[in-house]
Amino acid sequence: MIPPETTSQEQVDMSTSGGRSEQTSGDPSERSSGAPSEQSQAAPDMSALGVREGAGHAIKVAGLHAYYGQQHAIKGINLDFPANEVTAIIGPSGCGKSTMVRCINRMHEEIPGARAEGSVTLDDFDVYAPGVDVTSVRRLIGMVFQKPNPFPTMSIFNNVAAGLRLTGTKADNLRERVHRALRAVGLWNEVKGRLDAPGIGLSGGQQQRLCIARAIAVEPEVILMDEPCSALDPVATLKIEELIDELKERYTIVIVTHNMQQAARVANSTVFMLDGEVIEHAPTNTIFTTPHDERTERYVTGKFG
């Protein structure tokens, strides 16, 4: 169902939210007051794509299979990532956490020989529908990687602006948007005097926050984080975790982590994966205290993995 762009906000909400609003945890009073208008200005094409405008956007993964050549890495996954929540994915190495996340923004298919089957929907927008432009998928679903990867030829400013420039976005307020993104990740006070310095001159933790700023500068709806803290020291990790807590006000966040304490600290719900399958998806508290599955319990108590 694709509502015409001229449809008013209320109609868009009604036509696309059916049954899904229970999953969102956004403040109902805020949502009923008619969705922030500055967002619809930033990405006017979203309603045309079937993505509900407003504070939060949920992701639904259904019947997802992923392969590397002959190797069957993801074996039929069904998952819901509620809007404006942090969902952590834990599991032993090689269980398919990263692969699953990379299927959400179609980065999986960049690997030679890799393919995915099944469906991933952002609200009502089917990411894998025929004819969908992968670049628009990735603009709506941003990604932060394990190793901080600022562009080495670019300054701090240009790194954050890179997303806008690389996508050909004509932004009159480029400077303002870059500054806003740097403030959002708490990097502004540390770098405001040297925006023209190379991005790779920053410390590891600062680089990772720079990469998060780069991801949010293009104003995505969802942020995927693939072990964003595994290359960082505990202090930098703490800063990123605080940042994640703030970012969920605006974004839906999926975070892959090896660190179970981290999952416990930042996530509303936690998914436990094993051998390419989801074993359990429950509120974080439940996963770590009273898991239903015996394998989950053994993993979170450190008996294997």
Place this chain on the structure above:
Amino acid sequence: MSAAERIQALAPVSGRRRYTDTMMRGLLLAATIVALIPLVLVIYYLIKRGVGSWGGSFFTSDPNGNFFGNPGGIRSALLGSLEIVGLATLIAIPIGVGVALYLTEYGKQSLFANVVRYFVDVMTGVPSIVFGLFIFIVLVLAHVGGNFTAWKGSVALSLLMLPIVVRSAEVVLLLVPSELREAALALGAPRWRVVFRVVLPTALPGLVTGSLLAIARGMGETAPLLFTTAGAFGLTFSLSQQMNALPLQIYNDILSPRNVVVDRAWGAALALVTLVLILNVVARVASQRSRMA
């Protein structure tokens, strides 16, 4: 057992091992020195024989002087070399980098890409005179835009430079971390923008170095120019005429019975080496500057 006792208990390094170590180090050092001897001698003779002819009107006159008096300088050869190699560079580098980009970013390990790689390797091994002959047959004998012209020499040189550019550029482009490509793709960038805004700038210093290797190689080649550009003594800026070039000048002069003319060959050789050196330094500085920007 104390640490001192334990160290004493460990078997000492045997005399044979010590001896082998010293011998091998000595051999490696000797090999390095042997390799340096011809290099140093070349530079020594170039400077000793060449510097004498520099000066006066060496760089400001053409080699068409009086048979009994001043034989003239190398102006037309120097400018001719710059023009011919400049055009060859303009042909070889965009195409070569383009091929390398295709191989690393799009072709990857496909059958076609591997066939291209194989042919590029074969081209690297083709003797330079074969490229000269090829252009002689295809462009000179066929009277395409005149007989012997400078631009045909450029085409022959670009054929010679192309595989060097492709191979060196491919190596450098593969060194660009795949994380950077992923980072850019994950922002929603189309692949061509990733290539132009991220991959190429990151690889630029290496691309410059590889291209310089090709330019230096092209500068010194005589064979591809012999049957294509054919040489001249006078100064010309028209690429559709016969043109002088430093290697051609050296080739002609060194066969002369007159000592002044042989000396001019040495002077021209020194000028050629200096030219390549200057290009190297300029390009390195330029690529370092651009990296900072």
